[in-house]
Structure formats: C-alpha cells, structure tokens
Amino acid sequence: MNTRKALASTASILVTAGLALVTGGAPAQAAPGDNLAWTATPSASYTSPWESVAAIRDGVDPPRSNDTANPRWGTWPNQGQQWVDLTWTATQTIRAAEVYFFDDGGGVRLPSSWRVQSWNGSAYVDVAGVSGYPVAADRYNSVTFTAVSTTRLRVALQSGAGSVGLLEVKAHTNGPTTPPPTSGWNPPANLVTPLNQVWAHQEQTYNNGNLYAFRNYGWDQLFANRGYINYCVRWDSSASVTAAQRDQVHAALARQYRKWIAEMAGHNGFPYTDVPVRVVGWAVRDRAQLQWTDNSVDVYVGDIRENAPQCGAPCGRFFNQSGQYPNCPGGAARHYDHSLWLTDGFGGGAGGDWGQRMGREYFMNNVNAENMTILLHEIGHTYGLDDFYDWTPSGVGGFIMRAGSASSITEFDRWMLRDWWRHLKNRYGY
Ligand SMILES: [Zn+2]
Incomplete structure (x- = not known):
C-alpha cells in the first residue's frame, strides 16, 4: 500500500x-454533552424537492450560511412559519440547542425570528428560561433553556426577507459545544x-x-x-x-x-x-x-x-x-x-x-x-x-x-x- x-x-x-x-x-445513546440530534429522525413542515431535511443532523459543520457544497434544508418558495422536528425513540433531556441558518442571498434568507419547542405528549410548547434567540449568519446560534425531557424537539422559524432554511441543528443535554480556549502548550x-x-x-x-x-x-x-x-x-x-x-x-x-x-x-x-x-x-x-x-x-x-x-x-x-x-x-x-x-x-x-x-x-x-x-x-x-x-x-x-x-x-x-x-x-x- x-x-x-x-x-x-x-x-x-x-x-x-x-x-x-x-x-x-x-x-x-449519545454521551452527556454530545450532540443528540444525530440520533434523532428529522422531519419538516416543508422541504424543497432538491433539498434534504436529513441535512440538519448529518454532522457536517457548515463553512458559511451560503453553503453551496453541503446538503441543506430549505423551504423555498414557502414562507411564513416553518419548522423542523427532531424525534427520538427514547426520552431525552435537553437544555441547549444550536442552529446554523441557511442563507443563499436569494430566495432563502435568515429568519426574522426563531424559537425552540418541546413535545409535552399532546402539543408543542415553547421551552422556558430561554437565554435568547440570536439570528446571525455564518455561525451557530445558541440557546439555553430550562431542561426538558421529551421525545421531540421543534425548531420553529418565522420567515423574514425570503424563505428559510437550516444547515445544521444540534441539541445538547449539557449546553452548547464550545471550543476549548485558545492556549499554548499546556x-x-x-x-x-x-x-x-x-x-x-x-x-x-x-x-x-x-x-x-x-x-x-x-x-x-x-x-x-x-x-x-x-x-x-x-x-x-x-x-x-x-x-x-x-x-x-x-x-x-x-x-x-x-x-x-x-x-x-x-x-x-x-x-x-x-x-x-x-x-x-x-x-x-x-x-x-x-x-x-x-x-x-x-x-x-x-x-x-x-x-x-x-x-x-x-x-x-x-x-x-x-x-x-x-x-x-x-x-x-x-x-x-x-x-x-x-x-x-x-x-x-x-x-x-x-x-x-x-x-x-x-x-x-x-x-x-x-x-x-x-x-x-x-x-x-x-x-x-x-x-x-x-x-x-x-x-x-x-x-x-x-x-x-x-x-x-x-x-x-x-x-x-x-x-x-x-x-x-x-x-x-x-
Ligand atoms: Zn494502528
């Protein structure tokens, strides 16, 4: 060889x-602190035929919001309230999520707002104790909230200047994944x-x-x-x-x-x-x-x-x-x-x-x-x-x-x- x-x-x-x-x-089952999303089955309100809802949990960290290389989820031409769900076969404890928005500068743009909901057995309800819902391009947007035990988590997006999309969604038991601090040889x-x-x-x-x-x-x-x-x-x-x-x-x-x-x-x-x-x-x-x-x-x-x-x-x-x-x-x-x-x-x-x-x-x-x-x-x-x-x-x-x-x-x-x-x-x- x-x-x-x-x-x-x-x-x-x-x-x-x-x-x-x-x-x-x-x-x-994912270890504490790891991304739970990859063990979930994804679904969505709507997916453009050329896009893939599976992309949101494929483990590919996007290089930018206008990612032309990796699979993504998008709803063009549909606007308004759109969502993706993550469904697990067993109950998960979740207290943080990270989303990476898809924005191609054309028909798919950043949302005007978003929120996380959990399934309580009969309906989706907003998670409580939210740290905030940032909306930024070219990075993960993180939210922490009061822990929920659920089999389903929803990321709901309200469209802004166009349709909406996501490149990746992460769900965590222990908080967002943050890189270790910059340091020398220690x-x-x-x-x-x-x-x-x-x-x-x-x-x-x-x-x-x-x-x-x-x-x-x-x-x-x-x-x-x-x-x-x-x-x-x-x-x-x-x-x-x-x-x-x-x-x-x-x-x-x-x-x-x-x-x-x-x-x-x-x-x-x-x-x-x-x-x-x-x-x-x-x-x-x-x-x-x-x-x-x-x-x-x-x-x-x-x-x-x-x-x-x-x-x-x-x-x-x-x-x-x-x-x-x-x-x-x-x-x-x-x-x-x-x-x-x-x-x-x-x-x-x-x-x-x-x-x-x-x-x-x-x-x-x-x-x-x-x-x-x-x-x-x-x-x-x-x-x-x-x-x-x-x-x-x-x-x-x-x-x-x-x-x-x-x-x-x-x-x-x-x-x-x-x-x-x-x-x-x-x-x-x-
Ligand atoms: Zn070896």
Whole structure:
C-alpha cells in the first residue's frame, strides 16, 4: 500500500479491537454533552424537492450560511412559519440547542425570528428560561433553556426577507459545544512525561528517523486545502449501495473526523474550528452496484489496484503530493485527500497518509455509531499518531491509539495529536 512502515504494520493486531466493537458496539445513546440530534429522525413542515431535511443532523459543520457544497434544508418558495422536528425513540433531556441558518442571498434568507419547542405528549410548547434567540449568519446560534425531557424537539422559524432554511441543528443535554480556549502548550502535568516519551520514540522510529522530512501527513493535506478534507470511497465489495447508504457513509466520516478536529479547535493557534469533510468519489468494480443516477459524486469503475477498485490516480493526493491535479477531470476541487477503503471480510484496520482501510461490514454495521473506533484509530495514523503494541508510555492507561484499550478518543490521545501540531505547525506558518 506504499504506506509508511510504522503504519503498515498495524493491520493485524487491531483485529482484537474490531471484534470487540462489532459485538458490543451497537449505536449507543449519545454521551452527556454530545450532540443528540444525530440520533434523532428529522422531519419538516416543508422541504424543497432538491433539498434534504436529513441535512440538519448529518454532522457536517457548515463553512458559511451560503453553503453551496453541503446538503441543506430549505423551504423555498414557502414562507411564513416553518419548522423542523427532531424525534427520538427514547426520552431525552435537553437544555441547549444550536442552529446554523441557511442563507443563499436569494430566495432563502435568515429568519426574522426563531424559537425552540418541546413535545409535552399532546402539543408543542415553547421551552422556558430561554437565554435568547440570536439570528446571525455564518455561525451557530445558541440557546439555553430550562431542561426538558421529551421525545421531540421543534425548531420553529418565522420567515423574514425570503424563505428559510437550516444547515445544521444540534441539541445538547449539557449546553452548547464550545471550543476549548485558545492556549499554548499546556498539557496536564501528569501527561508531560509520557508525551515526551512518545515524541522521542516517534522521532527515533518513524520513517527511519525522517519524521520531519515526510510531507504528506493529514496535517499537510489539510493545510494544502486551507481547511477541508475530501474523501473517495474504494468500495472493495460485491454489495450494492443505495443513495441513502452513500449519504450515511459521508455523514459517518464527517462525524468521526470532527472528533479529532474538535480536539484541536482553538488550541495553540490551530486555525480551524471546523473541517468540512466531503466525499467526492466512489470507486467500484461495477457501476450497477451504485443505486443512484445523480452526479453528486465522481464514479470510478474498474480501475483496479492492489486487487481493489481505486479512485483515479490523477485526482488522488497520494499520487500528487505536490497538491497539483492537472490531469484530474474535475480539477483540484474534485481531488481526494484520503481513500476510505472498505473491503469485504477484512479484519482490523490500516491507516496512513493514503487514508483508512477496514472491513466493509464493520463500517456499515457501525455507520451510525457514536464512536467508530477503528476509523478513529486509523485517522489518528493519518495525522501521524503511532501504535503502541510493544511499549506503553509511563503512567497512562487506555487510549485509542493503543488498540483494544479504549473505544473513543481520550485525553492522552488529544494531547498526542496536539503534540504533532506543536512540532509541525511552523511548517504552515504558525
Ligand atoms: Zn494502528
């Protein structure tokens, strides 16, 4: 796979973690503080036929209110009172919401006002103790309120200069998600020694001592793009894919990717609070496996490498590490940084600068899981984080980069990621 040696050796032992997750990893209720919306079923008063109400909980943080790239919900040409509902199968305790308004500068504009309502068993009623309902473009608008226990939450919008729309809605048990404060290198005291051990170990072992010479870490790809990541899916499978499954794969990638990025937001000069993740292509053996006819993604058929379908080399970052894509038919905008390589019957995972690989069954069985452990672990490798099969840093227990010892990103993982940023950031001018 032309992956770096330190990463190529990881595939077999992670099987342990993979099996543990498959048997015990049914999608769980979101942990306190996390966004509850993604576990809800969305519905709306009206949705324009070319828009999607599912977009409001797809986990994609929009880059701006006039977002032309990601799915969104809109009501054009309908105006007046419009709403979206989030419906859960079990009662949720909710005390905060965040909404990101869609405003295309034309027929869909910011609302004149909005409010949050909860279902009391027979009717929707306004939540109480409201902190306020800001209406601003290009950011999340947050509201806190007296906690409600409900199975349904409604965001009601009153139209203003046009129809209305939403790019994303979040609901929280513990308050709005706020990035950590900007700060320098200040890890907890008990992690200083193990972090120094890890960095010294990586300097000695990575790329035959050329850790700093390697120029295709996830960091390099992210900064070459100035803040987004494109994926292409290598569908190394005989299964067919519905349009809904295609969108679920995208949403899962966006959600999981954000968990790592959220650890960086606001930290030590890292400039991005959000990294939009797009899926620009799918590679298959037979076009008939893909059960959609629209042109939302590029489709690569029968381009076989490593005995698996691959997305076109002219569009792939791995093959064009200069960041130039002169022979990519769609140009640089349709290039892909990472491959998500999903193989029937594949155990464990592998990750590197080329992307991440795991079992097709594992990925699809966990597509709605809050933490897709193997994907998170392999994205960690894409950003340079090492494995820990033969040694353990002093005084730290389970963490996701030590396969099998944690199912989600831990504080030690967070600080290992931040340590990579500390050591590489000057290469990007920070
Ligand atoms: Zn690994």
